Amino acid sequence: MAAVDPDPARREAFTAATGRPAFGDVDALRAEDADLALVASPNHLHAALARRLLTRGLATFVEKPVCLSSAEADRLAAAERAGGVPLLAGSACRYRADVRALAGLAGELGHLRHIDLVWERACGVPRSQGWFTSRAEAGGGVLFDLGWHLLDVLETVAGPLAFVQAAASTSYDHVNDPRWTAAWRHDQPVPELDADVEDTVRGFLVTGSGLSVGLRASWATHAASHDVTEIRIEGSDDTAMLRSTFGFSPNREPRPRLSVVRRGRTSEITVPTEPIGAEYSRQLDDIRDHLADPSACGSAIAGVRRIVGTIEALYAASATPLLPAGPVMTAAAT
Incomplete structure (x- = not known):
């Protein structure tokens, strides 16, 4: 387990509480650092952070809204394919x-x-x-x-x-x-x-x-x-x-x-x-099952495209x- 936070005080508090590393940028994470990356940020950062994580080979869970436009959904789909790991969409x-x-x-x-x-x-x-x-x-x-x-x-x-x-x-x-x-x-x-x-x-x-x-x-x-x-x-x-x-x-x-x-x-x-x-x-249980399913890649982003397209x-x-x-x-x- 590892954390990423731009705030040095929060990184220090996380490491003190867990004994785990904390980084200032997602690019410091490696695929072997975690089985799953969780994006918890203001909405406008969701897609950009998820793309960077996916392309680094980290399976990534993003809480709703996963993205804010159809164009962002397309870029997420490309990042998922490039990284070969699944994007998981949160909506409990x-x-x-x-x-x-x-x-x-x-x-x-x-x-x-x-x-x-x-x-x-x-x-x-x-x-x-x-x-x-x-x-x-x-x-x-x-x-x-x-x-x-x-x-x-x-x-x-x-x-x-x-x-x-x-x-x-x-x-x-x-x-x-x-x-x-x-x-x-x-x-x-x-x-x-x-x-x-x-x-x-x-x-x-x-x-x-x-x-x-x-x-x-x-x-x-x-x-x-x-x-x-x-x-x-x-x-x-x-x-x-x-x-x-x-x-x-x-x-x-x-x-x-x-x-x-x-x-x-x-x-x-x-x-x-x-x-x-x-x-x-129950959503956590489903995440575990999707991580073990090789066909999970591409399934969530299809639903994300439909939802964000309807919102648009x-x-x-x-x-x-x-x-x-x-x-x-x-x-x-x-």
């Missing part, structure tokens, strides 16, 4: 017991017609010393944060999808108001709030086969009393819905609720109760100017 929500139960029902609903993906926080704007709400460092706002998780879960329940139509709107009514900060994150206070990312996104996507997907994600909303995640899958025969709370917020649903509706009758499906964060332990399409489709909320303007016909 797919490992939740309730998501797995929902995915198991998807094949029993008939032809899939529509899927709604919703994750709304009542009061949950992240600060993280400012970078989380900086477009230059985070790449975007809630769409890259919560939206990436939702799109990854979409693939878990419906398989790989290619969209041919996209419509979206974004807004940032709350992101520069300290009253909407997520107190449970224990972020350090930010002296001046100057966020230039969205706190809410609403999107609508359609595949070539006619499957439609609605996506709504928000760091803060007046409508919610607590943080809620909902996934609703409408099929030609039945509809399944999961209502839960993803993530670590303590302001959550009491328990996950999974139900199936057919011809007006609702049946609730029992979902095992599990500790908050159990999905991350939603941003491009959004006609909502990133301006503070103001008086409602109406246009009169002339």
Whole structure:
């Protein structure tokens, strides 16, 4: 085990606590130093660091968002091929017991017609010393944060999808108001709030086969009393819905609720109760299995390309100017 950190004090603390070496730059790492490299940095550094690690022959795990553009995804794929080691993509929500139960029902609903993906926080704007709400460092706002998780879960329940139509709107009514900060994150206070990312996104996507997907994600909303995640899958025969709370917020649903509706009758499906964060332990097990699988190279980056491509399409489709909320303007016909 070894660590890389540009801060000398943190390197010294790591070595003192573990007895392991710490370096100031990833180029000091050798393939024999570790079985897996973990990239834990602000979003805009993810792809560049991962490329350098992969080309040095280090299998690399990158937490979401793995990259911020399709061009970065292409460069990561090239680095993975050059290094001959796998890129592993982090997005733990797919490992939740309730998501797995929902995915198991998807094949029993008939032809899939529509899927709604919703994750709304009542009061949950992240600060993280400012970078989380900086477009230059985070790449975007809630769409890259919560939206990436939702799109990854979409693939878990419906398989790989290619969209041919996209419509979206974004807004940032709350992101520069300290009253909407997520107190449970224990972020350090930010002296001046100057966020230039969205706190809410609403999107609508359609595949070539006619499957439609609605996506709504928000760091803060007046409508919610607590943080809620909902996934609703409408099929030609039945509809399944999961209502839960993803993530670590303590302001959550009491328990996950999974139900199936057919011809007006609702049946609730029992979902095992599990500790908050159990999905991350399952993700670790999956990482171990992928490291032992010679076919792992190329599998994660394919999903990353689809997700970041969809995010790009939603941003491009959004006609909502990133301006503070103001008086409602109406246009009169002339």
